Amino acid sequence: MTHGIDSSLRAAEAKSLTLKLWENGAPGATGTEAKDIPMAIVHLPSAKSPTAALVICPGGGYGGLAMGHEGTEIAKWANEAGMAAIICDYRHRGKGYGHPAPLIDAQRAIRLVRANAEQWNIDPNRVGILGFSAGGHLVSTVLTKFDSGDANASDPIAQQSSKPNFGVMAYPVILFGHPRGHRGSEVNLLGPQATKEELAAFQSDLNVTKDTPPAFLFHTQEDTGVPPENALAFYSAMVKNGVPGELHIYEKGPHGVGLGRNIAGTQDWSNALLRWLTARKILSQSTP
Numbered sequence: 001m002t003h004g005i006d007s008s009l010r011a012a013e014a015k016s017l018t019l020k021l022w023e024n025g026a027p028g029a030t031g032t033e034a035k036d037i038p039m040a041i042v043h044l045p046s047a048k049s050p051t052a053a054l055v056i057c058p059g060g061g062y063g064g065l066a067m068g069h070e071g072t073e074i075a076k077w078a079n080e081a082g083m084a085a086i087i088c089d090y091r092h093r094g095k096g097y098g099h100p101a102p103l104i105d106a107q108r109a110i111r112l113v114r115a116n117a118e119q120w121n122i123d124p125n126r127v128g129i130l131g132f133s134a135g136g137h138l139v140s141t142v143l144t145k146f147d148s149g150d151a152n153a154s155d156p157i158a159q160q161s162s163k164p165n166f167g168v169m170a171y172p173v174i175l176f177g178h179p180r181g182h183r184g185s186e187v188n189l190l191g192p193q194a195t196k197e198e199l200a201a202f203q204s205d206l207n208v209t210k211d212t213p214p215a216f217l218f219h220t221q222e223d224t225g226v227p228p229e230n231a232l233a234f235y236s237a238m239v240k241n242g243v244p245g246e247l248h249i250y251e252k253g254p255h256g257v258g259l260g261r262n263i264a265g266t267q268d269w270s271n272a273l274l275r276w277l278t279a280r281k282i283l284s285q286s287t288p
Helices: 068-080 101-115 134-144 183-190 196-201 229-241 266-279
Strands: 016-020 039-043 051-057 084-089 122-132 166-170 215-220 245-250
Touching: 039 068, 051 068, 051 101, 051 134, 068 084, 084 101, 101 122, 101 134, 122 134, 134 166, 134 183, 166 266, 183 196, 215 229, 215 266, 229 245, 245 266
Parallel strands: 051 084, 051 122, 122 166, 166 215, 215 245
Antiparallel strands: 016 039, 039 084
16 A cells, blocks of 8 residues: 555656645644645666665754755655665754754654655665765764654554664764864754753764664765764764774765766765675675
8 A cells, every 4th residue: 555645656667756744734833834844855766676776864053955956856866776765855843943853854754765665666765864964964863763663553664663774874974062063063953942852962972882874974084064073982982882884084085976977986975885885695696
């Protein structure tokens, strides 16, 4: 059964579609304008066998979304790698929303993918989430604050688990309430008066446990917008808790490089990710 699109639309025919994450209004929505309606922009590859899926969370400091180089370009890359790509157009402060809206929107995107897995030719056990900068913080929160779904919900999407099978964080914000973090993201998500305790609750390295899904992280040494200590902190917590994963720190590149195709060394991060996904059997084959 398909949830969110016409049941006559088969995965083999569907290439791109845009859906509301909630047909009847998102939780906590304060209006009915476009800014109040989180969306999923779905790009499906042509494939005979069920594919892996990647929910994509663009960055923007929780005040906007870099939908180009951290959204549509990443979706195209994912499709070329044989993965379904679902860009999560989540609510943020620029649309009038702070916590919990970004988190429940990203969780809903994962649930939506699993609810439509058969229809979209996706393996529900190979659903990951990737985010950049503040979108990386959002991913880190999804990885550490998940649930198994509500089996008694009348909404079949709400019945699905929000726990990803893997996570990918690109130059993520992690260190909330820390001098090496990103104050703008903190203010946009939690407000300017957030207490030390509230900030600490969203310093995601402190929330990693043995149940955190495997994760891949990359950062650049030259990033002054969000220093690499952020990725280091999360990866250190992964090691401490026995969570499988990889961390790549590249020398070159400012904050917000996206695929970094014109940056020597850093341009390999997406290939490194494909190799990691292949080693974990998320993908069946890799690029060099």
